[in-house]
Amino acid sequence: MAGALALQSGPLPDWTAVSPALILALTGLLLFVIDSIDSDSDNTVLLAGLSTVGSLFAFGVAGWFLVEGTGQAATGGAISLYGDALVVDGMSLFFTLIFTIVAAMVCIASLDYVAEQRHQAEFFSLVLFAATGMTLMSMSNSLATAFISLELASLPSYALVAYLKDNRGSVEAALKYFLIGALSSAVFAFGISLVYAATGSLLLSDIASSLGDADGMTGILGMGVLMLLGGFAFKTASVPFHFWAPEAYEGAPAPISAFLSSASKAAGFAIAFRVFVEAFPLGQLPAGVDWVLAFQVLAVVTMTLGNFAAATQENVKRMLAYSSIGHAGYALIGLAALTAGGPNANVLGASMAHLLVYGFMNTGAFLFIALVEYWGVGTTFEDYNGLGARAPMACVAMSVFMFSLAGLPPFGGFFSKYVLFYSAIEAGFWWLAAVGAVNSALSLFYYSRVVKAMWIEDAAPTLELGSKPVGLYTAVIFAAVGTLLLLPAFQPVIETAQTVATALF
Amino acid sequence: MVPPEYYLVLSAAIFCIGLFGILTRRNALLFLMSVELMLNAANINLVAFSYVWGNVTGQTFALFTMALAAAEVAIGLGIIMVLYRNFGGVDVTDATTMRW
DSSP: OOOOBOOTTOOBOGGGGGHHHHHHHHHHHHHHHHHHHSTTOOOHHHHHHHHHHHHHHHHHHHHHHHHHTTTSGGGTSOEEETTTTEEEOHHHHHHHHHHHHHHHHHHHHHHHHSTTSSOHHHHHHHHHHHHHHHHHHHHBOBHHHHHHHHHHHHHHHHHHHTOSTTOHHHHHHHHHHHHHHHHHHHHHHHHHHHHHHHHSOOBHHHHHHTGGGOTTOHHHHHHHHHHHHHHHHHHTTOTTSOTHHHHHHHHSOHHHHHHIIIIIHHHHHHHHHHIIIIISOTTSSOTTOOHHHHHHHHHHHHHHHHHHHHHTOSBHHHHHHHHHHHHHHHHHHHHHTOOTTSSHHHHHHHHHHHHHHHHHHHHHHHHHHHHHHHHTOOSBTGGGTTHHHHOHHHHHHHHHHHHHHHTOTTSHHHHHHHHHHHHHHHTTOHHHHHHHHHHHHHHHHHHHHHHHHHHTSOOOTTOOOOOOOHHHHHHHHHHHHHHHHTTTTHHHHHHHHHHHHHTTO | OOOHHHHHHHHHHHHHHHHHHHHHOOBHHHHHHHHHHHHHHHHHHHHHHHHHHTOSHHHHHHHHHHHHHHHHHHHHHHHHHHHHHHHSSOBTTTOOSSOO
16 A cells, blocks of 8 residues: 655655644644743744744645645555554545645734733644644544544644633633533544444454444444544534534634634544545445435534524624534535445535635634724624725625625635535435525525625724734735635646545545 | 443443433533543443454553543643633533523
């Protein structure tokens, strides 16, 4: 299985394939070193700059690997490391791109957001460690590494949500996030133990090959698979473990909400895609272990619940939190529309491409909220009245995010949703696509409320905006440009996603 | 040798006791203890079936689970501490500035 990296400078050793994760981890450790030399450093520019550069470097390396074909069929297939516990292939690199670019945007935006806070080095290093965990999640090829990397991504996130430790909202959000996270990780661990009981292995490929011998243990295996699904539902904020999402996103510092709702969600999908497709392949499953049916139910319930709940919110951040649950429902189509022998790579690839576009538009939307929080404007739709006249650049960017999230034609979100629904129809699940389309139409209602408030309504006479923070503006504009560029660039993105998804089947 | 089904019943029972604790207790510390019970239920399965299958994968993974449980408690206690400072108690239902 070990493939050679065919690079200009001669083949690199196999372990270098994990370098995106290594770069993120080393940058996080470097921040600790800086903090131990100059404790309580308040040189935010240095800390934020270093973590942004580290994330962008990891992004560059992952992009270079993806273009060079590392771990793909062209250069000898997936690279497995550490006794097959980690695997670097096109899918893991594709997801690494999402995590690192979101981490970079969040780090730039935090430049202004944490400037007044203490323990800044810890803040940035926790972001980078969480990103390391997510990168490893996308590479996990065994349930053991899956569990450990999932925890590596979750534990820093709990601490980050509680970062504003004198703010009751932040603490409450962290508590609820932690309680539900701890519960779901226990359920996940128990699920792993049941799968191990039924198959005798934790490696995904070995689980798949011993599925046939699991007679008499089918019930145990079925329970185990269902409980694994619980762990993924928590990470992706899908029903039934979605309760934490509105609370955690509302109470957390807004850049962290952006990070959790984009990167953390994508990481949950990365690991769910690999585990279910590799370890429990359709067609070899014993009767009674039908996870596709479970995902179909979850996809429909998640997108409907998310969108209906979002439509009734008055708080913009909370509306975005529910909309992110709705988007988890769309992305779940990637697992719900699989069939034995169907066009599975197209479906899965479309879901991956949607998560990439979502990474830009949703991060941007939450960072706009961070900008508004920075100005001290309120949190409801009415408080956004007339913002367009005062801060036109940022509001144009926010309008781009809103229309793109709703899936209107001239933006990146339109193509990704269109391809996703089209691939579901191609796979024979027209009803999934129909539910998705109805939900998208509904979502236009609450997204356009933000746009209407910003541009059409008159501002309250007391509305005063402070200075224009450089970091937040950079991140918001960057995300908007990314969302727009993904319109012409969507063809290569979807082709890459579907090619790397093919390698899974 | 004890048949493996017995271990499954034992671990399922402990898992359910932990789950019951989570659903009924309002004290955040008891919540943490209940989560520990659920994680240890998983460990029982892993160690027992490590013996049944004749490989050490399960035993090794049980060690990892314990280490992760400790890390999780460390974060959890930190959050419970700031909960106590901000809300004056460790009752998880006190923290309701946002609606559920």
